[in-house]
Amino acid sequence: MNGIDHYKEIRKNFQWNVPDDFNFGRDVVDRYASDRSKVAFFYEDARGVAAKYTFWEVSRISDRLGNVLQGLGVKAGDPVLLLLQNVPEWYFCMAAGTKIGAVMIPCSDQLRPKDLIYRAQHSGARTIISWDAKSGEVDQIRKECPGLVNFLCVGQRKPGWLSFQDELAKASQVLMFRKGKASEPALVYYTSGTTGNPKAVMHSHFYTGAHWVTGKYWIDLEPTDLFWCIAGTGWAKAAWSVLFGPWNCGATTFLYNAPFDAKKGLDLLERYEITVLCAPPTAYRAFVKEDLSRYNLSKLRHCVGAGEPLNPEVIKTWSEAYGLTIHDGYGQTETINLVANYPGIPVKPGSMGLPTPGHEVAVIDDKGIEVPPGDIGEIAVKGRPPSIFMGYWKDEEKTRECFRGDWYMTGDRAYRDQDGYFFFVGRGDDVIISAGYRIGPFEVESALLEHPAVVESAVVSSPDELRGEIVKAYVVLRSGFEASDALKKELQDHVKKVTAPYKYPRNIVFVEELPKTSSGKIRRVELRNSEWKRS
Structure with a gap:
């Protein structure tokens, strides 16, 4: 059976089997802990400090931590803020939280005090677990967040904080597990919006198990794999690829705690003999x-890209070097993996792939009708599969707004080709309408990246009296190239040659770097907003 036929067979026979009760800590971590030698993860930091933990060790530590939290008064359904870097304690906290039924709220370590204040006040959390370097910023918000009463510090002991290590050492090994339903809340991610406050995306306990689909049908994980996802643990992609996806499949993970560096990353891939890699486009572009040719990655057998679409020319270069095609995938904070280049199916450069098992995904118009192949519309998921979020916590209106009839509306724009493959265009507010033409920023960025002078680019709309909007590109140049009007003209002519001429950037600005989130996504919203504020 060829890849496409196998994919169709899996899709045809797939059924969601949702148990009445599901507990990731008990049903996944503790199950693999029955083999005391099975490694859960390897860890290394910027100083070269390394460690290895088995599932048995994670199980026992998370049991004790569950007792610590219960001793602080944390009950099933109570929110707990988690402000940690990529450290082993993040794994222990997530496992313990599911075991006792706490609602864990991972936060990026790049958040500032005002961000923490909003999350603490909105969630009503009484407990925060932070690493020592952020304790000072947390101390700054205590007066504005009187509801926060339990402060647990990972690392050095801090005045006014309970020591994570000390409390763990005192805790009982025997834990009373949560008794509840798979449909009950387990996890909240605050996702940044283009306007207003972040939305609180709430997921059920079954969501943590549903990522088996992500791990199996996109990342292609087996129990013998060593898997590295280059992502910060404060982001939803960590749930996909650092924890729930791989551990549901019994794979071992690698956790690296240091700022991303391409040379170091390639060295780690070689030294640890990583077999499966997930990385954002930013990392692949840097690689x-x-x-x-200097790095022996012969153990690497499968690569996936996530966070935003991956440029075809990057896929080509990686393939020429290692004989491996990077398999793009698509999902959101609100969902598991929805569209992917399924292992074994033909990969079309620039495409996100085909819908994953258990999901009916389409491109629809404003009336909820599926658009013809080639037409741009909004990516939508039919029904309410158990793999998508429960709703926006404490905001029923926003929850209702993202559903249209039978469809969950993602807010992302795309088109499908005749074979059903999805091609990402941009967020709904990223699409540029210039003189009646609809232009997706990604296709212009990809065209620019094919030019040898360009390292990265971000394309946004800019106001124009004649056309309403024009395409504007912010470009980071490769070393050895200098910004000039002549180069601008050369880049414009280049885009006209490799894509439809009307899509070329009428304005180009050369910059040293682009604004990005800590997970590596380009923040086009910052650039776009600055354009329209000036108008």
């Missing part, structure tokens, strides 16, 4: 600028 392909290095001399890839």
Whole structure:
């Protein structure tokens, strides 16, 4: 059976089997802990400090931590803020939280005090677990967040904080597990919006198990794999690829705690003999600028890209170096993996792939009708599969707004080709309408990236009296190239040659770097908003 036929067979026979009760800590972590030698994860930091933990060790530590939290008064359904870097304690906290039924709220370590204040006040959390370097910022918000009463510090002991290590050492090993339903809340991620406050995306306990689909049908994980996802643990992608996806499949993970560096990343891939890699496009773009022939990645068998679409030319360079095609995938904070280049199916450069098992995904118009192949519309998921979020916590209006009839509306724009493959265009507010033409920023960015002078680019709309909007590109140049009007003209002509001429950037600005989230996504919203504020 070829890849496409196998994919169709899996899709045809797939059924969601939702148990009445599901507990990730008990049903996944503790199940694999029955083999005391099975490694859960390897860890290394910027100083070279390394460690290895088995599932048995994670199980026992999370049991004790569950007792610590219960001793602080944390009950099933209570929110707990988690402000940690990529450290082992993050795994222990997530496992313990599911075991006792707490609603865990991972937060990026790049958040500022005002961000923490909003999350603490909105969630009503009484407990926060933070690493020592952030304790000072947390101390700054205590007066504005009187509801926060339990402060647990990972790392050095801090005045006014309970020591994570000390409390763990005192805790009982025997834990009373949560008794509840798979449909009850387990996890909240605050996702940044283009306007207003972040939305609180709430997921059920079954969501943590549903990522088996992500791990199996996109990341292609087996129990013998060593898997590295380059992502910060404060982001939803960590749930996908650092924890729930791989551990549901019994795979071992690698956790690296340091700022991303391409040379170091390639060295780690070689030294640890990583077999499966998930990385954002930013990381792959940085990798392909290095001399890839210097690194022996012969153990690497499968690669996936996530966070935003991956440029076809980067996929080509990586394939030429290692004989591996990067399999793009698509999902949101609100969902598990929805569209993917399924292992074994033909990969079309620039495409996100086909819908994953258990999901009916389409491109629809404003009336909820599926659009013809080639037409741009909004990506939508039919029905309410158990793999998508419960709703926006404490905001029924926003929850209702993202559903249209039978469809969950993602807010992302795309088109499908005749074979059903999805091609990402942009967020709904990223699409540029210039003189009646609809232009997706990603296709212009990809065209620019094919030019040897360009390292990265971000394309946004800019107001124009004649056309309403024009395409504007912010470009980071490769070393050895200098900004000039002549180069601008060369880049414009280049885009006209490799894509439809009307899509070329009428304005180009050369910059040293682009604004990004800590997970590596380009923040086009910052650039776009600055354009329209000036108008």
